[in-house]
C-alpha cells in the first residue's frame with residue numbers, strides 16, 4: 001500500500017480491516033475520517049469505496065483541508081457515475097470531529113458506516129516550522145490546530161499562574177519535573193517571554209536531569225504535548241465526541257479510534273465500554289507490528305480500539 005502523502009498513516013491495514021468496508025454491500029455507504037491530517041488513511045479508505053458512496057473528511061486545521069483538497073484534485077479521477085474508475089463523492093470540511101452531529105444536519109450527510117479518529121498531530125504539522133509543533137525549529141510557539149480558536153501556547157505561557165501551569169504539564173504531559181519547568185518559565189517571563197519552540201525546548205532541557213535526551217525521546221516532548229493538549233482542549237473535544245458519535249453511526253456502523261497516549265486511551269476505553277449503543281469489538285487494543293514500529297517510530301505508541309453500533 002503506497003500513500004501519496006508526507007504523513008505515513010499508522011495501523012493502516014488494521015484500519016481497513018476493522019472498518020468493515022471490505023464486507024460486500026449494495027447500499028450507498030458513508031465513511032467519516034474525523035482527523036483528515038495528511039489524507040493518508042483517507043486515501044486508502046476512498047480506494048475501498050464505490051462512486052455511490054460518500055467520504056467525509058474533517059480537520060480542525062485549515063492547512064490540512066487545503067493540502068488534501070489540492071492532493072485529491074490532482075490525483076483522483078472526478079466522480080462520474082458512468083465511468084468505471086470514478087471515485088466516491090468526497091466532502092472535506094474544516095471543523096472539529098466533536099461537531100459531527102451538526103455537520104451531518106447542515107451538509108445532509110447520511111448516518112456513517114465507519115467513523116475514524118486518528119488522534120494527535122500530523123507529520124505535516126510537525127514539518128510546518130512556523131507553528132511551533134517541532135521544537136527543533138525557531139517557529140512561533142503557537143501549537144493550535146486551528147489558529148482562529150483560543151490562544152496560542154506562547155500567550156498562555158505569558159500569563160498563566162505558576163501552579164496551574166505545573167498542573168497542566170504534570171497532568172497532560174505526565175512530566176515528573178513539571179514544577180521545576182513551570183517555575184523556570186515564570187522566572188524567565190519576568191524579563192523576556194517564551195516566544196519560540198526552540199526557546200521553550202532549551203528551557204526544559206535545563207530543568208530536566210540528564211539534559212536534552214531522556215531515554216529514546218527528547219526531554220521537551222512531554223511539555224510540548226501538555227501545552228498542545230491544553231491550548232486545543234483536546235481531551236474535552238475527545239470526551240464530547242465519544243459521547244456524541246454513536247448517534248452518528250448507522251446500525252452496524254463502526255467507530256475506530258487510534259490514540260497515542262494513556263490519557264486519550266483511557267477516555268476511549270471507558271466511553272466505548274459504557275455506551276449502551278456500542279459493542280466493543282477489540283477486547284484489547286490493537287498495536288502496531290514490530291515491523292511497523294521499526295519503519296515508522298511515530299507508530300510505536302499507537303493503540304486502535306473499535307466498537308460497533310448495536311442499538
Ligand SMILES: C[S@@+](CC[C@H](N)C(=O)[O-])C[C@H]1O[C@@H](n2cnc3c(N)ncnc32)[C@H](O)[C@@H]1O
Pocket residue numbers: 005007008009010034035036037038039040041042058059060061064095096097098118119120121122145237238
Ligand atoms: C495524526 S493526524 C491524522 C493523520 C491522518 N489519519 C493521515 O493518515 O494522514 C491528526 C489530525 O487530527 C487533527 N485534529 C486534532 N484534533 C481534532 C479535532 N478535534 N477535530 C478535527 N481534527 C482534529 C489535527 O489537526 C491533525 O491534522
